Amino acid sequence: MTMAGPVTAPGFTDVFVGRGGQLELFARGLADRRCRGFVVAGSAGVGKSRLVEECLARAEGAGFRVARATASAAAGAVPLGAIAHLVPAGVDLSDPVVGFAAVARRLAGPDARALVLLIDDLHLLDAASAVLLRQLMDAGVVRLLGTLCTGAPVGEAVDALCRGDAVWRVELAELDRGEAEELLGAVLGGPVAQWAVRELHEACGGNALYLRELVTGALERGALVSDGEIWQLERGPVRGTARLAELIGARLAAAGAAARPVLELLALCEPLPLADAEQAASPAVVAGLESAGLVRAGLDGRRTSVTLAHRLYGEVLRAELPVLRRRELLCRQAARVEARGLKRRDDALHVASWRLAATGTADPAMLVRAAAQARYAHDYRQAGLLLVALPEEHHTTATRLMLGETYFELGDPQRAEAVLAYAAADTTGEQDQLAVAMARSFNLFWGAAQPDEALKVNDAARARVTTADGLRMLDHNEGSMRIASGEPARGLALLEDLEEDIHQAPDPVAWLTGAMMKPLGLELVGRTGDAVAWAERAHAAHLSVGHQTLSPHPAVQLTLVNHALSSLGRLAEAREAGLRGYAELAGASTTPVHQIWLAFSLGRTEWLAGHPASARRWYAEAAALARTHQHIRPLGPALSGLAACAAVLGDLDAAEQACAEARDCLWPDVFAGEELLGEAWLHAARGHFAQARTVLTGAARRARAAGLVTPEAILLTDIARLGGAKEVSGRLSELARHSDSALTRAGARLAAALAADAPDQLLAVAAVFEQAGADLPAAEAAAAAASAWQHAGRSRRATAAAGRAAAIAGRCENARTALLTAAAPTAALTAREREVALLAAVGTRSKDIADGLQLSVRTVNNHLQHAYAKLGVTTRRELATALDRRVQADESDVVGHMGFSRGVTDS
Incomplete structure (x- = not known):
């Protein structure tokens, strides 16, 4: 892992300035004689002052005379206090007409160019200054360049100064997440993990100033680090610099002492019912806080609730609270809610959490109830804290199941196994034994990467379960593990009688486990259309019962939707489903486990689409998360995919490094052959095509032996792309007859066309790949057609095909492959x-x-x-x-x- 030094203010803001074309707009305003002013409005911290500073520098560089004036509360109390230094000595302004003419003459330049005058915080400008400036602007003597704080009270004179067709006004909005990601990538010099972007953006609330201080603070603490591929942010509260705390502290202090109690209570217990907020401060004070932008009020059902307007306000307030004051506030609010009878669904969670934070203990029954609520909300960290606080004598099989599952979700399979093994030894009822066995095998298989132990636990449960439904559940559990182990035919046979409707299943958790893996099994054997249907069915079912189960977040099912759609050849839909799932997981869950697999699956989607830079970013994110949280199963496939992408992009050092690390990883059998994907494309990037084909041929042979139709077809298509079309054409045609995947069928057509050197067929298959969203194979097919036409002496057709190849390759993120170089060069136009x-x-x-x-x-x-x-x-x-x-x-x-x-x- 590598760390960078603190991001300096100029480095950060230089990237930020002009993000929306405001600098270009200002330049047009300077050139337009009708423009008398340029005003940048926006909330505090969005970058108004930095933008107008750059505008002033541009004006000076363009030959304009420039000056500054300071608007402040102190200067605003004195007529002309802000611009007194611009009024020539001896000018008598008691006669406005004569005085204005004198000022205008003295300020006018020799070449009649207006003076560009910068004034920050125009809303603080006194009325006399505003009136004089307006006259000077109308006369063409002064061009105003200023900032205005959105929401601040503005006097009539200043309002008139900032309005009218001759004053160009720009509303500088807060950063959206895409802008924040672009800004972070530019400043840090590399891609930033999506989870980190989301956390930093939510923490700063789109405020560029806050974002800079958060990034600086994270770098200084070593909480924001890069592994050479991608920047990651450690889990936990996002904290900024001391300067940020001072800025926020000053803003909060300006609210006055009467507002402090309600601000502190909100920092600990938000959201608060309006009635509770008004017990801590008067209604007038609370309303004043809303007007000042420090709190927000909104409807929560039929109740009005109050929250802090910015997440960082709570961080700063909590850091300043003394221990006893914190305890007092928490206990008092817990008592208020208890007095109302814990009527709302999340009241128990709040009260238990508050009492636990205040005193280190809480009522056991309330702890269990609160932990269940936290678990159903997918807040695993809070659920774990509540369950760990539960005295041992109050633990049951249900609470241990919940705790074990919580540890798994938090990426700690060893603790999960310890808790679940204890539960298994202490459980006597058949249903409890069955539930523990399934949870334990799931953790051993997916978390601890011990598939043999997981199958042993499942087999041992069969000796203790007597009901038909229970035995079917164990069969389905084994079927899921068999599919994930690379035995799709065996796994699908065990899942053959899985109900299509979750509401017909005896246990929704067991059904969801089977339904999660059945799409993968169908996809592996070439039934990709059925795989998509089952994946979408499982997602819909999970949404319908998610609040009733202890299973993961419903968005987890979108990993299988993404995977199946990718293999079917509907890559744009796959990307959309994967991105939606990743956003839902990042926003609703504190666990990284499922994010790792979805990031890997999104990498695979982009790889199949022929977008190696995008794929590399997702593979890098999956690998970084897997390393950080010691979730080893997806690490090898992610590194292999990363190596392949780096090789195709010409970054051979990074490809070699990823290959070296991947060789030491444990490989899930379901990814048979993919462990060598990176190695094969690294050989190809070095021009060793025979070695690349040899590596892929061995991988395809293993996939065929395991009955993995779709992976074998993908590997054979790569062999055809690397010069082995004649050797694989027959087998690919056979696989295409047993698969409904558009990519498999296109791969078979590509191999046949390459083997026959048939340009018309190559152009036809390019269209099929392009329709599926697989841009790189499409570009390669068109390039191969260009080469074939060139060899046949059909230069015009060759040039047309080469142009088509170049157009498609423009979407392939600078990918470099052998077939792409086959396109005949297009003669340059004069x-x-x-x-x-x-x-x-x-x-x-x-x-x-x-x-x-x-x-x-x-x-x-x-x-x-x-x-x-x-x-x-x-x-x-x-x-x-x-x-x-x-x-x-x-x-x-x-x-x-x-x-x-x-x-x-x-x-």
Whole structure:
């Protein structure tokens, strides 16, 4: 792991400034004589001051005279207090007309250029200054450049100063999550894990200033680190710098002493009913806090509740609370809620948590009830704290089951096994024994990576279970483990009688376990359409009963939806399902286990789509999470995928490093062959194609022996892409007859077309891959067609195919493969040919082109014919695509320069 030094303010804000094109807008305003002012409005901390500072520098660089004025509460109490230094000595402003003329003369520059005047916090400007400035702006003597705090009270004179067509106003919004991710990546110099982006964005609330201090604080503490591939943030509270605490503390202190009690209570117990908030402070004080933007009020059912307006306010307030004051507030609020009879569903959770935090103990019955509520809310950390606090004599099989499962979800399978093994030895009832056995085998298989032990636990339970339903549940449990172990046929046989409707199953947890793995088994044997249907059914069922079970979050099922859709060849839908699931897991759960598998599955989706940079980021995230939380099963596949992506991107050192680490990993049998994916593509990147094919052939042989149809087809398709089409074409055709996967069938067609060197077939299969969303194989097929046409002496067709390959490859994130280099190079257009082609592509008639360029129509048509031949096209309608989408970027410049408008395309 590597750490970087603190992010400096200039480095952070330089990346931030101008994110929405505001600097370009300001530059246009400077050039527009009708523009008298440029005002940036927004909430505190969004970057207004930094933006206008950069604008001022740009104005000075453009040759304008610049000056500053300070608006403050103190200056605002004195007429002209803010701009007194701009008023020339001896000017008498008692006569406004004469005084204004004198000021205007003294401020006017020798070249009649306006003075650009920067004023921060315009809402604090005194009325006299605002009136004088408005006159100077109207006279063209001053260009105003200022900031305005959204929501702050503004006087009439200042409001008039900031409004009107001549004043350009920009609302600088808070950072959304995408902007925060882009900003973090630029500042840190590499991709940032999605979980880290989410945590930092939620913690800062979109405030750029807060985000900078959070990142700086995390770097200083070593909480934000990079493994060379991706930046990760440690779990736990996100804390900033001492400077951030001071900034927030000053804002909170400005609310006054009367507001402090309710702010402290909110920091510990939010959300609060409005009635409880108004017991801690008067209604007027609470309303004032809302007006000041320190708290928010909203409806929670039929009750109005109050929360702090920013997550960091609570962090700062809690850090300042003395221990006894904290205890007093917690106990008092717990008593209030108990006095109301714990009527709301989450009251028990809150009261137990508050009493536990205040005194270290709570009523055992309430602890159990609260832990169940935390568990159903997927708050595993809180559930664990409550269950650990439960005295031993009050533990039952149910509480131990809950605790064991909580440890698993928190990535601690050893503790989970200890708790569940104790429960198994202390349980006598058959139903309890069955529940413990299933939970224990699940933890051993998925958490501790001990599949043999997990199967032994399942087998031992069969000797103690006598009911038919119980034995079926154990069969389904074994079937799930067999599929995940790379035995799909055996596993599917055990799951054959799994009910299609969860409500018909004797136990929803057991059904969900089987339904989670059945789609994977169907996918592995080539029944990808059935796999998608089962995965979507399992997700819908999980949503319908999620609050009734101790199973994971329903979004976990979207991992299988993503995986099955990817294998079926519906990659855009797969990506959407995976991203939705990842966002839900990151937002609703504190556990990393399921995020690891979903990140891996998203990496696989992007790899199949031919987007190696995106795939590498997801594989890196999965690997980093797996290392951090010692969840070893997905580590090897993630590293192998990462190595393959790095190799295709030409980063051979990173590929070698990932391959070396992957060789030491434990491999789940379900990924037979994928352990060598990275190694194979590393050989290919080095030009050792025979070695790459040998590695993949061995991997495909193992996949075939295990009956893994879809993985074998993917591996054989890679062999065909690396020069072995003739060797694998027959087997791929056979697999395509037993699979409904669009990718498998396209792979078989690609191998056959490559083996026959048939360009028409290659272009047809390129279209099939492109429709599936598999861009890199599509680009490779088109490139191979270009090569075949070139060898056949059909240069125009070769050029057209090469252009199509280049257009598709533009979506492949700079991937480098052997087939892509097979495309015949496109002859470069001359400057005049390009100019004529661009105009023709946007519909300009030949005569108009000739008139505009002062050429003959014959010359224009000759240039067009040369461009057609070089680009491999025959009509003007194909020009935009053939020009690799550069027409849209260039047409406004060329057409605007010549004054042309769109016309009817010549036939």
